[in-house]
Amino acid sequence: MWTAFPVLSAENSATSRPNILFIMADDCTYSEIGCFGGQNAKTPNIDKLADEGLIFNRAYVSMAMCVPARHELYTGLYPMESGCAWNHGRSKPGTKSIFHYLTDLGYRVGISGKKHASPKEVFPYINVPGFEENCVLANEEKEDITGIKRFMEEKNDEPFCLFVCSTSPHAPWTLGDASAYPPAELKLPAHLGDTPEVREAYSRYLAEVTYFDRQVGEVLKTLEETGNANNTVVMLSTEQGWQFSGGKWTNWDLGVHTGLIAKWPGKIKPGSETGALVQFADITPTFVDVAGGEEVPAVSGKSFLDVLLGKNEKHRKYVYCMHNNVPEGKPYPIRAVISSEYHYISNLLPDSIYFEKHLEAGAHGEVWWERWKEKANTSTREKYLVERFYHRPAEEFYAVETDKEQFDNLAGNPIFERELEKHQNALDAWMKTQNDPGVPVDTESEYEKRYWEN
Known part of the structure; x- marks a missing residue:
């Protein structure tokens, strides 16, 4: 209030x-x-x-x-x-x-x-x-x-x-x-x-x-x-x-x-x-x-x-982030929590292919993404970047200081299991405070409902 x-x-x-x-x-x-x-x-x-x-x-x-x-x-x-x-x-x-x-x-x-x-x-x-x-x-x-x-x-x-x-x-x-x-x-x-x-x-x-x-x-x-x-x-x-x-x-x-x-x-x-x-x-x-x-x-x-x-x-222990892909593309809800040492991302629909309409349509007459994808057919580096964009694992976990590009996913590495769990718990707790159910939020029907309600 x-x-x-x-x-x-x-x-x-x-x-x-x-x-x-x-x-x-x-x-x-x-x-x-x-x-x-x-x-x-x-x-x-x-x-x-x-x-x-x-x-x-x-x-x-x-x-x-x-x-x-x-x-x-x-x-x-x-x-x-x-x-x-x-x-x-x-x-x-x-x-x-x-x-x-x-x-x-x-x-x-x-x-x-x-x-x-x-x-x-x-x-x-x-x-x-x-x-x-x-x-x-x-x-x-x-x-x-x-x-x-x-x-x-x-x-x-x-x-x-x-x-x-x-x-x-x-x-x-x-x-x-x-x-x-x-x-x-x-x-x-x-x-x-x-x-x-x-x-x-x-x-x-x-x-x-x-x-x-x-x-x-x-x-x-x-x-x-x-x-x-x-x-x-x-x-x-x-x-x-x-x-x-x-x-x-x-x-x-x-x-x-x-x-x-x-x-x-x-x-x-x-x-x-x-x-x-x-x-x-x-x-x-x-x-x-x-x-x-x-x-x-x-x-x-x-x-x-x-x-x-x-x-x-110091100010915060954690920073919280989220992404709802609708109306910019197909549903692809993402949630994240960031600490001073790690960046944890939860992709809630990991079996889906990420799609963003401006990029795929070549908005403003841009062709760089299409040419990039064409090069991915013959270049390992460009292929890796394209695949990373379209196909994402259920969990991503990055060391903030030593992996600024976020190319080394530590999720699944037993050495970081305890830290991963801490960040999973922190994200779950935050989503509960937000009344955020995750996947059901990132839908056309929910977007339309919330938009017109507001």
Whole structure:
């Protein structure tokens, strides 16, 4: 149940409370960013932000899909609790979000750019013009910072919370300067098949990552120009992973791991890093904590303010993830739990072949997946990657530090039996708290029922 927050006293008025600026990419694999080890993309603005703030090396989304991830971010709830456990889903009527919590604390709370947040009663945001909302436009116009600047400057007696949500590098990959990334010179990540078509598509993807980085620079420059930089908590997220196979729409690290950076002048130590486990559900209660509000009742997440301030090196014991493939493809429910040492995945229909409609249809005219599959007929490496994508075992268990590519499945290895069981139990317990029956949730009928109910 949601409870209104008390009115703040004069000494806790707007001037003493920080503004909040959250900048988010769209389908940006965290490991492409320079400060997270990226070897290709030029991301000077994001890397500078990391140098001035705190890098979260272990931050996650519960679902590697745009809509559920954003609902988790704004509500502080896991997908089954908000009601948005499918892509293009909606949160349950009566659900409260960051837009309620911070408004009650005297903040102006807005979004510029991609929304994917409905119904309006759950997300009563101020619409701030400037960034494109449609993530699948091929010829997107350059952002206009005027609206963001106005939002930052108006009503100086009230602090602001602004979510700037880019549509880059969501497919189609048409923005930025792909000529800066000659395909033959790229260092292909281990998860990508090596064909001319893959390299060409990857070049365009990297160009959009750099396009997003430029946008980050423009927004941060505006924050400086409006005189708000020293009293603003800035947080940046890369959202979920790319639309290449094995990223978005999976529970693999490449999909659910988000690149998270925070800067707070005078509060966060510049150039610092943390291995604390956090996830999107923790961000809303953290922002309420930053704003001086009381603990938010009845949310899944919990504040990691102590991690931001360097008072604690740990936050969670486990991070929880899930995937419902409907309506993006045939049923293929996945659940996962991640600890500081291991990443456990339970594929609930392991005898099924994974199918995702955008990939198989060659959305936006892409042919790289077809060429990749053709090469798999003659190449062991490409065949392994294709088979890994389509045919998955009932259980996957990976060592986080020593197997970042997640190619060495430890499930079935007796040496890791005890640790595997711990993670199985943790996942089972979490699913029970979520009233998540698993397989029955990932069906067309259930999706339709939940969607229209919400």
